[in-house]
Amino acid sequence: MFLILYNFLICSWYGYYYYPWDFIDTILFLLLAIWIIKDKSYAYFIFLFIITLLNGERAIFFSILMFFNSFDFKSKKINFKIVLIGLILFIATLLYVDFIREYITKSNNNLNFLGNSFVLNQNIKNFIFTNWFNHNFFYSISLIFINIYFFSNFFKFNKKQINLFLIFLTQIISVFIFGVIEETRVFQFIIPVGLLLFISIHEKKIN
Numbered sequence: 001m002f003l004i005l006y007n008f009l010i011c012s013w014y015g016y017y018y019y020p021w022d023f024i025d026t027i028l029f030l031l032l033a034i035w036i037i038k039d040k041s042y043a044y045f046i047f048l049f050i051i052t053l054l055n056g057e058r059a060i061f062f063s064i065l066m067f068f069n070s071f072d073f074k075s076k077k078i079n080f081k082i083v084l085i086g087l088i089l090f091i092a093t094l095l096y097v098d099f100i101r102e103y104i105t106k107s108n109n110n111l112n113f114l115g116n117s118f119v120l121n122q123n124i125k126n127f128i129f130t131n132w133f134n135h136n137f138f139y140s141i142s143l144i145f146i147n148i149y150f151f152s153n154f155f156k157f158n159k160k161q162i163n164l165f166l167i168f169l170t171q172i173i174s175v176f177i178f179g180v181i182e183e184t185r186v187f188q189f190i191i192p193v194g195l196l197l198f199i200s201i202h203e204k205k206i207n
Contacts, residue, residue, distance in 0.1 A: 022188050028052045029171075030192035032062070036163050037196060042085075049089060057097045058189060061167060061174075063090035068166045073159060120177045127181060136182055143172070146194060153201055164197040 031048055034040065045062070053059035066086025070079045131140045150165055157165060171190040179186040 022185055024055050025052075025058055025189035026192060028055065029058075029061075029189045030196075032065070032167075033164060033193045033196040036065070036160055036167075037200060039160075053093060053096055057093065060090065060093045061170065063087070063093060064170055065163060065167055068163050073162060118177065119180060123176045123179075123181045127176075131182070139184055139187070146198075147172075150197065156201075161197060161200055164193055164200070168193045168197060 028048065028051065032052075035045055035048065049059055049062045052062060063086045066082055066089060070082035070086065071077075072079070126136075127140060131137060147169075150168070154162075154165065168190060171193065172187075175181060175186050175190070181187075
């Protein structure tokens with residue numbers, strides 16, 4: 001309920017259209033964050049991946065998570081079975097999205113798996129210079145402070161929290177590369193991961 005209310009208010013405040021299907025990614029990534037925190041089964045993970053893949057290219061984050069999850073930060077060892085799972089999911093996502101865009105939607109655009117265009121340079125320029133002097137100031141300063149907070153706690157993180165944080169950072173980077181950062185609804189799928197990471201920092205123990 002909190003996520004729904006937050007998303008509605010932030011989008012309404014900045015005057016962008018609010019679409020019901022924006023909730024789908026929010027819910028899916030909330031379930032993904034729960035999988036990370038609660039050690040759910042891989043059957044749960046694969047099922048969630050399939051549903052997310054049917055919804056769009058953001059299923060690519062599932063394969064990225066597998067790459068992060070394959071590394072044991074204590075022993076400094078890599079689990080190559082998990083790497084293989086991640087690689088299979090990565091290839092499956094690329095092939096499926098390519099098929100959907102080329103043969104079903106008849107899209108002629110170059111394939112960008114996390115968005116529709118490459119706008120990193122413009123987003124960096126706006127974030128550093130322009131957005132501090134308009135109504136986008138609020139979410140710009142929010143992004144900075146939440147990342148400072150997470151980085152300040154990084155060396156206290158366990159493996160679950162590290163995975164959450166790495167996915168959180170990957171999501172933000174993808175928005176800066178392929179999204180329009182002034183359109184706040186593109187950040188919605190990041191909220192569940194960041195929220196559960198924040199909550200986990202303040203819990204005595206993650207079950």
